[in-house]
Amino acid sequence: MPINPPIDEAALDARLAEVRNARDAEVVRADAARTAGTAMGIGLRIGIELVVGVAIGTGGGFALDRWLHTAPWLMILGLIIGFAAGLKNVFRSADEYGQKWDAADAADRVEK
């Protein structure tokens, strides 16, 4: 019966870390390719950002107006800032997907 060789824990840990890192890198790459496919997910995600930005900006401005008796100026300001903030969130997520798509394209080109 073969006797198990003494286990070199450090080597085992190093090997484990190596496999884990390889897997994590693979996950990031696979995700880049997969994200490009879920257009519906992106649509669901981005659509609401703008609406909420405008609604919260305007609502917040309106509430401040009622409180400080400055109607309608803070509401107008809130509308503009809310719109900009909503747009900023939309751009941010669009930019993120753009980067992932670029990464997926780059990975494809390397494979070919």
Next chain:
Amino acid sequence: MADPLHQFVVTKTIPLAIGGVDISFTNASAWMLIVSGAAAVLLWLGLRKPQLVPGRAQSAVEMLYEVVDETIVSSAGPEARKFFPLIFTVFMFILFANVAGLLPYSYTVTSQIVVTFTIAFIAFIGITLVGIANQGFGFLRMFAPPGVPVAMYLILTPIEIVSYFIRPISLSVRLFANMMAGHVLLKVLAGFVVTLGIFGAIPLLVVVGMTALEALVAVLQAYVFTVLVCVYLNDALHAHH
């Protein structure tokens, strides 16, 4: 026609009040318990006798685990894994609540903004604390993006701050609005099936298709919520570039 909003009414199953505070056990509380229980039972079944070649329940649990793990790693990096338990819990709760909402006579807890906002708010506060713990006051630099003229900060900083603070709101509104709108639409269209008589076959077909779409939306929304929590976590863990 039946009231399409009737399905969202919270009714008190066990009325209860302590010190004037209404803490009744409602149908919503009951369904929250049911979906948490269902998720727990699935996990327990899948992990009861773990095997190298997984059975059905174990496969399901492993797939759910991998989806969340891959989402975390790809959106927030491997060091975000330490938040796996919370993110997995959120994902499982929303997934089960959304899918359970498709069952007849069930109650969709995620169609209540108070539920979705509570989850989003917990994530938002947690992520902000993680950001401060990780980057200290450098976290505030997020509100002042570099590389613009000083005068622009007067406009940019309020916009950045607002766009940061609407995150939990857009996160919760997205989930609640999708679940509520889908269920209302289904109910309205189903109402036409009865009132249109023989022509009711047309809305019936649409309802069948809509149900399939709602099943997709239920799963997708749980996923989108999880992805966004991870994306926000990414901001907190890694300094802005």
